Amino acid sequence: MDIYDWYLNFFEMGSDKNISDHIMLLVIALMFIATVISLIKRFYGYTNTPTFLTTAIVTASYFSTDSILALMFEVYEIETFTGIANLYLIFTIFDAATVLAILLITPWFRKEGQKTIQTMTSIIALLLMINATNNFLMSLHIAFSKEPNMYIYMAYTTTIIVVDLSIVFVMMLPKLATRIANRVLKRERTEDVSLVRG
Numbered sequence: 162m163d164i165y166d167w168y169l170n171f172f173e174m175g176s177d178k179n180i181s182d183h184i185m186l187l188v189i190a191l192m193f194i195a196t197v198i199s200l201i202k203r204f205y206g207y208t209n210t211p212t213f214l215t216t217a218i219v220t221a222s223y224f225s226t227d228s229i230l231a232l233m234f235e236v237y238e239i240e241t242f243t244g245i246a247n248l249y250l251i252f253t254i255f256d257a258a259t260v261l262a263i264l265l266i267t268p269w270f271r272k273e274g275q276k277t278i279q280t281m282t283s284i285i286a287l288l289l290m291i292n293a294t295n296n297f298l299m300s301l302h303i304a305f306s307k308e309p310n311m312y313i314y315m316a317y318t319t320t321i322i323v324v325d326l327s328i329v330f331v332m333m334l335p336k337l338a339t340r341i342a343n344r345v346l347k348r349e350r351t352e353d354v355s356l357v358r359g
Contacts, residue, residue, distance in 0.1 A: 188325045192220040195332035208335070211267035215282045216332045218266070219289070222259040226252060249300035256293035260286045280342050281335040288324050288331070295320050 199216040202208040267282050299317050303309065331338040 184322055185325070188329055189220075189223055191329045192216075192223055192332060195329065196220045199332070209279075210270040211279055212281055212335055214267050214270060215263050215285060218263050219259060219285060219328065219332065222255055222262075226255045246300045246304040249296045249303065252296040253293045253300065256289045256296065260289045260293070280339040281331060284331050284338055284342055285328055288328050292321060292324050295324075 196213075196216045199208060199213045203210065203213040263282050264286055267279070295317055299313070302313055
């Protein structure tokens with residue numbers, strides 16, 4: 162069995178039991194748990210407001226995107242390539258909007274007026290940008306291809322799953338994710354890896 166057949170069998174493509182749906186449900190559930198844990202930690206002073214806000218914004222974005230997906234398929238019964246391409250474009254917009262939201266909102270809640278974007282937020286923003294790019298490329302592929310290329314679908318699915326699980330990891334263990342990022346970039350522990358500085 163080659164990797165193509167393995168992919169079709171593992172994800173049961175064309176079946177109502179597509180495992181990727183279950184993975185996405187798991188991701189959303191873990192994000193909700195991470196948000197609740199972050200809220201509790203914020204209440205007791207074990208984490209800061211930007212960390213909680215980042216977690217809450219990302220969770221709300223993923224939940225909203227999945228709700229729109231369910232609505233579009235069940236109410237509008239999307240079956241055409243154009244309709245599906247538009248869905249991926251919606252995913253792109255949601256990911257990009259989420260990045261803008263966390264980068265613009267969270268700095269204002271740093272202590273003593275410091276506007277530096279913290280490492281945890283930067284990591285999640287970068288991961289969401291990867292997802293946005295992936296969704297945009299998939300939208301273009303579906304819109305302009307006469308016949309979908311299954312290998313492109315394989316690369317897309319794998320990337321989305323890895324990125325989403327990475328986001329969950331960062332949300333669940335922000336301090337560990339920060340230490341790993343600082344070690345990879347060979348920075349001091351106290352220094353934030355920042356996309357934006359104000």
